[in-house]
Amino acid sequence: MTPFERRTRRAQARLVDAGADALALTPGRNLYYLSGVDTEPSDRLTLLVVPAEGDPTFVVPALDAASVRDATWVTDVRTWADETGPSPALDPLLDDLSPSHVLLADRMWTAVSLSLRDRLPEATVGLASEVLAPLRRLKDDRELDALRTAAEAADATMRDVRALGTGAVGRTEADLAAFVEDRLEAHGGTGIAFDTIVAAGPNGADPHHASGDREIRPGDPVVLDFGTRVDAYPSDQTRTVVFDGDPPAAFEAVHRVVAEAQAAGVAAAGPGVTTGAVDRAVRDVIEDAGYGDRFVHRTGHGVGLDVHEDPDIVAGGDVELEPGMVFSVEPGVYLHDRFGVRIEDLVVVTADGTERLNRTDRGWRL
Template identity: 75%
Template sequence: MTAFERRTRRTQSRLGAVGADALALTPGRDWYYLTGVDAEQSDRLQLLVVPTDGDPTLVVPTLEAASVRDAWVEDVRTWDDDDGPWSVLDPLFGSLSPSRLLLADRMWAQYALAVRERLPDADVGLASEVLSPLRRIKDDRELGALRAAGQAADAAMRDVRTLGADAVGMTEAELTGFVEERLAAHGGTGVAFETIVAAGPNGADPHHTGGDRVIGAGDPVVLDFGTRVDAYPSDQTRTVVFDGEPSAEFRRVHDAVREAQSQGVAAVEPGASAGAVDRATREVIEAAGYAEAFVHRTGHGVGLDVHEEPDIVAGSETELEPGMVFSVEPGVYLPDRFGVRIEDLVVVTEDGAERLNHTDRRWRG
């Protein structure tokens, strides 16, 4: 049995537990999670229909049949443009007669409305009700891909540090290009999200992307980037100074953020709450006098999506379990001056946490 079939069978068990009769997914991350097929929604409807019992069915246009040939799902039903998808889906839904149907959270509205029109008596919910609890616990295959993606990001970060004084005079955009080239050189596929290179005062914007600002001596530079390996992403942040001496306040802030990140990772263990991890980072930054400058949650779950469950946020009672993967990324942002963020991904283990990133966290190392 493949990992994708095992996930589908677990999904079927959960469907019954929540009183749903079937799940209908359009292409996307959930579709990949259950089939291993990477596809995107288009103007031709494709659906993976998973009943509570029995085997799932893939419904695809004839011209897309080849794209799902590697899926473990054996029941593949095709439709032609002349007849349309409902020539296949109406009989399928008729045989299932679902009283409660869960749809992909990101299904295009035109398709969700069409399904509801065809099944007016069915209660319609969201697929995340059953899939989110499953996806937040990673299996061995997923953890292997996440580790490999983390290694690619680590290798790229080491290459960035070797630039040293040669980075001074580069623009943020030029350094972005260097980062992305090194991610590919170390086995990554594309970027997991838009690369962040933020120099000097631009670092005070948590989501600034590389522009035409020239990196100067003494400039703190926030670098937040990742790539994908076997569809799973990395996500690492370091704040560095390539040459020259930064301000005394930057040094204080960086020390506080590095200690906060360390305390956050130390708080990760099975049974702890997500809110406790957030609190561990926030207490350090509050004690340093920068509570108001820590403007975001401590972390977010990472899997097929770069942002998924669980959120590591103040007040969360979500209990940490082995196999969860999330970021620990405290930050301090001082407008018109600089920002500091340090981020690693961690896996909850049976007795603590495993870091997926291992590069130097100092501002110059």
């Protein structure tokens, strides 16, 4: 049994518990998670229907049938032609299934969702995440291996960034971002997991700054947030460094507070600990230092096929951590028009604590 089939069978057991008859998934991370088919949504319908019992069925455009069959363990692949549309393949499948409650892909195009609801007027609908999110929180060995390898590519890239030393001064944020992306590929990654953030000087006070044409200057704190993918799984690491010169007043103190908060969050995590307790451990350090109102986002987020997925490490979160969960711990302090500091590692929950997936130097000095 492939990992994809094992996940599908676990999802079917959860369908029964949820009182649902079927999952209906269009292209996206959840479809890949169950089938192994990695494709983009298009105007031609691709749909995976997973019943609560029995085997799943793909409905795909005829021109994509060969690639789908090569990629998946699913044996029932029904095709449709442009001149007929999907109805000849889809309608008999839905008629045979006659679901009373079906869970749709959370990010299904509205046009597809409305079409399915027209075809199933008596059925109620819900979201596939009701069943799949709890499964995807717990990574299997294959997923953890990919996440570790992606993290190693990010670590190696950060070492290359540090090795630039004063040579980074005078480069634009966009130029340094391009360097980062080149090194991620050189170290075995595939593309970028998200838009690379290089935020120099006051731009670092914007947590989601888009790398631009500002040149890095002596004394600039530079926030670098980047990642790549390995076998579809991402890395996500943030460091804040100064390439040359003396940083602004208060920077060293703020960086020390953020580093202590990040360490406190990692230390607090473990089996049975709630996500809210991890957030609280981080936030206490920053609040005690007087920067509570400058920590403007959650402590972290789950990481898997999506860079941001369950569970959120957020104030009041009540999800209990379990071995196999992977998430970021990324506190930040942002001082408007001055600078920002963020430090981020991915961690995996183990039987007795956590394992950091990122191991590079967290200090600001090169």
